[in-house]
Amino acid sequence: MLKGKVALITGGTRGIGLETVRVFKENHAEVILFGSKKESVDNAIIKLKNEGYEVSGYYPNLSNYEDINNTIKKIIKKFGHIDILINNAGVSANKKIEETTSEDFAKIMNLNVNAIFNMTKAVVPYMKENKDGVILNTSSMVSIYGQPSGVGYPASKFAVNGITKSLARELAVFNIRVNAVAPGVIKTDMIASLPEEQIAPIIKTIPIGRIGEPRDVANAFLFLASNLSSYITGIILSVDGAARS
Numbered sequence: 571m572l573k574g575k576v577a578l579i580t581g582g583t584r585g586i587g588l589e590t591v592r593v594f595k596e597n598h599a600e601v602i603l604f605g606s607k608k609e610s611v612d613n614a615i616i617k618l619k620n621e622g623y624e625v626s627g628y629y630p631n632l633s634n635y636e637d638i639n640n641t642i643k644k645i646i647k648k649f650g651h652i653d654i655l656i657n658n659a660g661v662s663a664n665k666k667i668e669e670t671t672s673e674d675f676a677k678i679m680n681l682n683v684n685a686i687f688n689m690t691k692a693v694v695p696y697m698k699e700n701k702d703g704v705i706l707n708t709s710s711m712v713s714i715y716g717q718p719s720g721v722g723y724p725a726s727k728f729a730v731n732g733i734t735k736s737l738a739r740e741l742a743v744f745n746i747r748v749n750a751v752a753p754g755v756i757k758t759d760m761i762a763s764l765p766e767e768q769i770a771p772i773i774k775t776i777p778i779g780r781i782g783e784p785r786d787v788a789n790a791f792l793f794l795a796s797n798l799s800s801y802i803t804g805i806i807l808s809v810d811g812a813a814r815s
């Protein structure tokens with residue numbers, strides 16, 4: 571479904587991002603992953619190689635536009651174009667407001683929001699030149715319902731939805747589609763390591779009766795990245811089994 575496409579995925583070293591790398595490779599895309607540091611990027615590349623997937627990786631500072639821009643230039647030099655950008659890197663929070671420092675709040679906004687701005691600003695000129703592109707953002711179920719603690723996280727994901735809907739309107743004329751996926755509770759490392767007695771009550775709150783797999787989200791990204799969704803832009807696609815946080 572993605573033959574001939576070059577996809578760049580931030581937060582591609584583990585969890586949802588890593589599974590999306592696999593699904594995109596299975597669908598014949600060229601994939602470049604970004605991670606937070608050299609070690610995690612190298613480890614992910616080796617892991618994927620052992621599974622039969624060849625990918626490239628970089629670790630620019632996502633809060634620094636210049637650093638990102640220089641990395642994007644290298645990627646364009648090597649691959650010629652970037653067709654799909656997935657802004658997936660993110661951190662969450664769960665402290666009550668009195669315990670949350672301004673630094674905590676700023677740190678979340680910096681990665682979950684500013685990094686999307688920086689990445690998108692650096693990649694869009696190349697997509698405009700090609701008159702073709704897909705930008706996908708990882709939002710969250712909390713962007714719809716909020717959450718009872720860790721206010722910075724839902725605040726950042728509401729902003730992700732705002733960026734998605736606004737850029738969809740700004741960039742549609744250049745044949746660039748912008749959408750987001752809003753996962754519910756997904757079995758990444760943190761959830762997978764919880765004991766059964768902590769998992770069971772979580773599952774009870776999810777009508778579909780199970781926790782989501784990273785592949786559930788990766789498949790949604792595949793749909794939104796492919797031509798199957800050619801007339802869809804500006805949506806926030808819930809992938810949450812009807813969970814309501």
Ligand code: NAD
Pocket residue numbers: 580581582583584585586587604605606607610632658659660661662681708709710711752753754755756757758759
């Ligand atoms: P994860 O912690 O397994 O992976 C996070 C990824 O982000 C890693 O690849 C990491 O390298 C990258 N990252 C973290 N800090 C970074 C930094 N400072 N600079 C650059 N990269 C950094 O998380 P995940 O659960 O796979 O989450 C991926 C996305 O999905 C996030 O945006 C998260 O908010 C969202 N999400 C996750 C869930 C869930 O239940 N797992 C639910 C809703 C939304």
